[in-house]
Amino acid sequence: MSDTLSQLAQVLEARKGASPDSSYVASLYHKGLDAILKKIGEEATETVMAAKDGDKDKIIYETADLWFHSMVLLAQQGLGPDDVLKELERRFGLSGLEEKASRKVD
Numbered sequence: 197m198s199d200t201l202s203q204l205a206q207v208l209e210a211r212k213g214a215s216p217d218s219s220y221v222a223s224l225y226h227k228g229l230d231a232i233l234k235k236i237g238e239e240a241t242e243t244v245m246a247a248k249d250g251d252k253d254k255i256i257y258e259t260a261d262l263w264f265h266s267m268v269l270l271a272q273q274g275l276g277p278d279d280v281l282k283e284l285e286r287r288f289g290l291s292g293l294e295e296k297a298s299r300k301v302d
């Protein structure tokens with residue numbers, strides 16, 4: 197897993213013990229699942245709008261917001277980015293793309 201995702205996941209885990217007044221992430225945990233899902237919906241919509249505008253910088257910014265809030269959801273559910281990466285790796289292996297990708301490099 198990327199160091200950034202791994203380190204962010206550790207911070208998100210640590211925020212479970214923080215006061216809602218001291219941290220944005222802790223305040224989201226405190227508000228609960230619906231508040232986290234609302235943020236994911238908003239950030240997904242903003243990502244779509246950025247793509248429709250063809251604004252690459254904004255696509256990156258909004259996708260980062262979307263990934264971040266998805267990671268908050270994973271943490272709140274007792275999951276982490278490694279669970280999602282394992283699923284992607286499983287699909288990658290199943291489709292034979294791994295083999296095709298390595299052949300392309302050769």
Ligand SMILES: N=c1c2ncn([C@@H]3O[C@H](COP(=O)(O)OP(=O)(O)OP(=O)(O)O)[C@@H](O)[C@H]3O)c2ncn1[C@@H]1O[C@H](COP(=O)(O)O)[C@@H](O)[C@H]1O
Pocket residue numbers: 204207211218219220221222238260261264
């Ligand atoms: N990566 C992020 C990150 N990305 C986005 N955000 C927050 O997500 C929110 C995005 O919401 P919007 O785009 O709707 O902007 P907004 O209008 O300010 O938000 P709202 O007032 O509507 O909530 C903003 O408040 C951002 O600050 C983040 N907040 C925190 N992190 C990481 O999480 C770590 C822990 O954060 P804290 O819990 O705040 O210490 C930090 O060290 C960062 O690494």
